[in-house]
Amino acid sequence: MHQDAFCDLYLRLSLDRDGKTAIERQEADCRAWAERNGLTVRKIHMDRGRSGYKAVERKGFDAALAAVTAGVVGTLIVWKLDRLSRKGIGQVGKVLDDIEEAGGRLVSVLDGLDTSNDSARMAVVMLAELARSESKNLGMRVGHAKRYLRSKGQWIGGQPPYGLRIDAMTRKLVHDPEYADYARLIADEALAGTSLVKIARLLNEHEVLSPRGGQWNAASIMQLLRSPAFAGLMPETETVETEDGERKYTGRVFPYRDPYTLETVGIGEGIISVGERERIIRTLESRTFVHAGKRRPKPEGTALLTGIVHCAVPGCGRRMHRVGGSYQCMARRAGNQCIGASAVSEVVDQYVAEQFLAKLPALEPDDPLLVVITDRWLHRADPETFAKRDALTAEMKDEEARLADLEDARFVRGEFEGTAAVERYDRLAVRLRGRIDGLRGDLHRLRMPSVDVSPMLDGVTLREAWTDATNEGRRELLTLAINRVEVSKGERGRRIVPAQRIKIHWAGPEGTGNPAGTPRQVRSKQE
Structure with missing residues (x-):
């Protein structure tokens, strides 16, 4: 299979300090294992300063897992199993299941484990639980050490206050x-x-x-x-x-x-x-403000355009929050150097909502905005599938670029001259074309979820859903179709004219995550 000759490395270091296991050492050992076993290292995924025990985001881990479970590579190599995870068999077991389902394998270099060997799974289970136990005990030891340093009045770490x-x-x-x-x-x-x-x-x-x-x-x-x-x-x-x-x-x-x-x-x-x-x-x-003897509680709901509305003052672009009855530039309120835009929140909310509710039912089946709305909805419904699709698509584009450069090298730059050179070119081209065909096949075989967008294209149904939704639900709908809303600064004492001061940036076709050339399963009222 096209992916069997390729592997990815996953490297992680909780604290990147002298005396710790360096990322460079992990990479060298993993590369050496790959070379001994005839594998080509495609990509290195890395998480510096990220714990494998705590509930923190690890983008490198997510990307590495997506690559092997999507079939971009056949092997994922880690230096040691505790670099992959310290959360025990709960997380490691799911990783093993996902990799096995995709026909891939996990290799831990120092532990001498290769999950292509059936007997390795039990050892992985034991090591995963051992890593979890070690992290828990380490946390206890660190806690004791901090209490000791505090009792001595010594700084335990971190950035001291300004000055x-x-x-x-x-x-x-x-x-x-x-x-x-x-x-x-x-x-x-x-x-x-x-x-x-x-x-x-x-x-x-x-x-x-x-x-x-x-x-x-x-x-x-x-x-x-x-x-x-x-x-x-x-x-x-x-x-x-x-x-x-x-x-x-x-x-x-x-x-x-x-x-x-x-x-x-x-x-x-x-x-x-x-x-x-x-x-x-x-x-x-x-x-x-103190209410009933307690600090003011957090409001039950936030403003409709929280996270969407921004200040349009040149050079600013910061988010605006609702303060009282107005959206105000937070840069200005925080003391930054911005003249600060401000607008009555009710007017802004009503204008944006009406534009949204009027625009969607008027969309044609081939409108680019409808394509973006569908893609975003699908991504929210099944993020794991789209992580795999994105990994396959990115690799396919990289390999197509390599093939194009190889063809330019022969036919434009004349770098392959002579019988031996042409034979080498043919071998490389066949390998790249086979890899591209394999990735394209994996992409088409990957299950594509479907979504019914017809309720959003029916004016009556959409308005009923809008009326029944909370502000959080309405904001979810808005972000399917809108990237951001910008409010410019008005003149003191003049009533706001929404069309003059409010600019809606509707979502565009780029950056939506939909792989080029892949079908979208969309059902709309026009069908």
Whole structure:
């Protein structure tokens, strides 16, 4: 089969530091195994700084699995099984089933495992559970180590607050001579009652860069002022227990207290004193609306165009959020340098909704927008199938490009001269054409889901569905057909004219994920 001669490598490293298992070593060992076994390495999928134990996104893992389960390659090679996953047989078992169903195999170089051998599956099960147990125990050891360092008042890792740095000898906070004065300026402004937005604008106007090198905003100022370490106190991030019994970090940071004395623990110098921190925290909390003795709860629903509507001011393009009764540019509200667009949310929502509800029923069967809507709906209904289709299509395009370059090399650039060279060209061309034909066959054999778009093309049915849906459901419908909505800045005191200030960017045919030349199974009212 065309894929049997090709393999992909999957490499992962949780912490890319000296003394750890380097990505380069993993790649070298995996490539050596592939060469010994006569396989050609097609592609390397990599996840740097991504845990195989925690519930985090791993794009490299997803792409590697899609390639082997789609039949783009016949073999997936990992350096060691725990590089693939540390979630136990729950995840590894599904990976094995998917690879086996596609007729592929998984190879773990250091473990000496090849799932083309029937006896390897039991060993994989044992190693998968062992890796999960090791990660769990490692988490416990790390927790004990952190508690020990906290008890000694030593920094346990991570970026210190702006204006402070870590002394290499004592592992405690000291003032950073380059930024401490700016940090103190922020504190003084906060103590004087200056709003966070105004502090951010002051820093941005004087071109004082944030810790990440960009502009300051209200959120970054808030995070800095609330940090216990900003006042020389040991910080601790709150954790909660998930449904599966694991611990998950929240965004809340508070001063660490010794479990025996219940006293806060110092971590060195702070930009502000503990007393100043308490004053700042009280000031910040006084600006937060309190209802029935509790902080304002999160609203049950969000605005209709959340995540879709953007500021159209040149050079901005940031998202707009609903604040009160208006959509407002968040860059402006956060203190960034933007004059800021703003518009009554009810007017914007109504205009966009009416445009959407009027446009869809008027679409012709061959309208490019209808094709995009269908593709997006299909992707949401069956993402795994489309991941495989995308992997096959991308590889087919790459091989077609190689074949075109090979043909140019012979017939345009004249690089194959003489009998031996022509014979070499023929061998390469036959191999590439066979590979392309095999990929095209796999693509056509892959199950293609169908979707009935007729309810969206019937004006009455669409409006009934719109009326019955929540804002979240309506937003799902909008994003099938709309990429983004832009609102330009209006003139103070003038009523908004939607057609002049609101621009809807309807979805285009490119970037929809539909492979060129593959059939779409669409059922519409016109059939």
